[in-house]
Amino acid sequence: MKRLQKLGAYLFLLLIGYVFLFPLLFMIMSSFKPEQVIFADLYSIRAILPVGDLTLDNYRQVFEKSDVLLYFRNSILITSAAVVLGLIVNSLLAFTLSRMRWSGRKYILAAVVALMIIPIEAIVVPLLLLVSKLPTIGWEQGGLVLMGSWLNSLEVQILPFVANSFFIFLFYQFFRDIPKDFDEAAELDGATPFQIYRHIIVPMSGPVFATVAILHFLLMWNQYIWPIMAVQGEDARPVMPGIQIFFGRQTSWGEIMAYASFVTLPVLAVFLAFQKKFVSSLAGAGIKG
Amino acid sequence: MNASTSVNSSDTLTVSSGRSAETRRPPRKRYVFLMSAPALLGLFMFMVLPFLMALGMSFTDQRLLSPNATEWVGLRNYDRLLNISWLVQEPVSDADNHLKQTADGELVYPRLRSVLRKNPEYKEFKEFTHWSFGDKRVVLLAKDPSFIQSIINTLLFVILVVPIQCGTALGLALLINQKLRGIFLFRTVFFSPVVTSIVVVSIVWSFLYHKDLGLFNHYLNAMSFGLIGPVDWLGDPDWAMPSIVLMSAWQAAGVQMLIFLAGLQGISGDLYEAAELDGAGPWGKFVNVTLPGLKNTTIFVVISTTIQAFGLFTQVDVMTRGGPQGSTSTVMYHAVTKGFREQDIAYGSAISVIFFLAILAIALLQKRFFDKREDA
Structure with missing residues (x-):
């Protein structure tokens, strides 16, 4: 029982942690992805993972334009x-x-x-x-x-x-x-x-x-x-x-x-x-x- | 000077040592002056002086860059900001005493613009809003309707964000007050939005709130099995302010979480x-031990969150620019729009003074709260 309670507490913490961390992780991961990949990954866990063809193009464009x-x-x-x-x-x-x-x-x-x-x-x-x-x-x-x-x-x-x-x-x-x-x-x-x-x-x-x-x-x-x-x-x-x-x-x-x-x-x-x-x-x- | 300084750092310091020190080096006064002057000068120049200037300028027609001489205008700026009035309109009837109606069956009222222009009593007034009572229409007038709208928006923001943010913070504090391994990691996670600039947060959330691509609409659609269509979170006057509230509470709750956590850790274990x-049971302990034990912390958190919420500006400036239809314009947004973007410094100063008085009122309320607690 005690262990089950602990597991529940961790699961809940992870869920809330996801809510608080998502925008920040999403921002960083998306900065390395081409536009289509950002949208393709958006609705899955891939949105906050560094997966797929990662590129520095976005950064290059930013330094050029601003x-x-x-x-x-x-x-x-x-x-x-x-x-x-x-x-x-x-x-x-x-x-x-x-x-x-x-x-x-x-x-x-x-x-x-x-x-x-x-x-x-x-x-x-x-x-x-x-x-x-x-x-x-x-x-x-x-x-x-x-x-x-x-x-x-x-x-x-x-x-x-x-x-x-x-x-x-x-x-x-x-x-x-x-x-x-x-x-x-x-x-x-x-x-x-x-x-x-x-x-x-x-x-x-x-x-x-x-x-x-x-x-x-x-x-x-x-x-x-x-x-x-x-x-x-x-x-x-x-x-x-x-x-x-x-x-x-x-x-x-x-x-x-x-x-x-x-x-x-x-x-x-x-x-x-x-x-x-x-x-x-x-x-x-x-x-x- | 000698007598007062010789006891400066301790009651046990002997007079003789004080005197001998005095003869060997420049007087303490000079040190006090030199060491305190830089910070005092800064506070005076950039806090006190601007505030005094705001007070003075709010009675003039000062503009940021203007060739014309500045003149005293008395209370005109305050009158423009705060003066509201109202009038009752009867519906228009035709020659047979029948009420005129539009094609949609709505009653027709005299044109407000011409009514206001005809009556000198309503000089400078514009319509803020109107309500219908039976046949009659009550029109609420203001000299600066968008400022009245901004006050209402700011109050709405405060009323929504304070309970949501403080409630979230208390919930998070209870979560991380558990004795679990690795709990510090979660504390860092819950706190991470606080260190991220609100400008950056506003930009990222603009994407999450996006009508077609955003996550909020995606989840809403999925959870309602397609029943709830996409909401234009930041583009709908009804939803724009609540959307900013949710984001703001999420961003800043980490600070209040830490304060609540300290409060929780200050409650004696014996009581539990x-x-x-x-x-x-757990609920009984929460209601009878935790909540009373957090009373002072809660008062402090609520007041400081309220003061902070009154200054809402950045989120609005980045996400909605006061729109749609003025639904997210706030007191500070209006002050910057008028005082800076329209260069009417005097008018912006008057808004700053009103804003300051509101903050002062809250602070005094806080003091009364605390004094009462000490009496009890």
Whole structure:
């Protein structure tokens, strides 16, 4: 009886697992199949298996028809710059909030917590006007000049997303729980607050840095609503608006699936490499947030 | 400064060490300033300032790129967004006092456009919808009917997606909370849609929803033995929003699943043993132990899912562009359409402010919920 129950549980899990995995597997497998094979395989288990004449034609077509490599490079630059800068500035603020006493600290902390409920959607429209008025400093004819606006650039996709109240709060919570003895000893030895941050707190905070890096990476790689507004030209376009435009004018499903697989690759790679960390960090973030 | 900083990191820190440290290096204030400034500047520039700008601009006629000077227009944007009215129309009768009818036997009413134009009270109003009561027809008017439609669509999405997504998440959490070998693998599988971009998910599901080729219609046809014909999931105004709901719940349930799982693991095993001693079966344990134990988790999950659902934009933008017939336009979709695509930043800002107030209302509701719980 017990064994039968267990078998039933596994069968049910497999069925539900199929429902959750099908679209992703279908996308990847179809990207290697010619159009007719995709449709021929569609209604059987073959849809999610790498069987039949597999080809890279879809990928070849995508690279030919769309500047996907440029978008990919842009996304990598935007994501890595925002994540690296974010880790530094967010943890620095969290350090002063959690381990230093200063007047106004409580108000700043309350403001950071309050900002956590504002979704990006609520500010994109006014943010668009703001960045359209901000000048960029450029190099022209041998001198520094103020040029146009921030629109259509990489920095317009990076700088607004560096400081993040939610990540500050995650750092704050982690730092707050580190025993104070370490800082005190260092302080007696004459360490400055920055030295304490750099040589004591940061080395002890690997898990929270990993959590925030993963969450920030996901947030940045999947950016959509902001770049479709702030970036019109191709030069600074990231991958998600790129695939949306490709989807809008393409009828070959094989090519669309190739594009989709290609831009999902980095996320899947990070996800599979750090599954445990990934899942636990998102769970922890959800509970604490 | 000295007195307050010398006790900074501990109550046991002696005053003398604090003072001697103070003399050897620059004051702590400078460190606090330098270390907190970058993030604070970022939050102010890109969160607080845009919001204040939205508030201010919503009372003007600011456009994204315009040579004309910006002017204050008071509450005009809000009036355009939210003002609704109604009128009652009598059917048209002919000279003999008989009601006029069309060839199909339907009653004829005065042309709404000319009625609205004649009456200054209805200036700028357009028809949103109408109902018939006997002979009479009640026409609901709005200055921006598509915004009212967007509010209704957004509420419909929230009302549908929150229970489906949270229910799915709870079910999945219960499944993976079993002690089975390899269960971690299933956790990863259930979670995989979350890491996939919603843009990519929307594109793949557009294929699954395809009227002629899609899997949904294939299975529907097979399971009903051909009785149920193909449904144009994303092309039918009645089905487009429910289709987006199903996909969205499927994509995001993994996050809430993990939160529920943590909640489940926080319930003490003793409670289950006690319930078992009282003769409770699996269902009894679920209702009397699991559900009460998950109360706080559930409140948190429901509120955060609700806030997220209000911002619905990407799925709509990729799959339906607000159509068919405006049936999937949402508050955020309308804000981007007006504020960005039609360059009416002031109007888009007014929508953003209304959106923000809605989010704030939910957050305050959440706080009241939690406060009440603490009183109890």
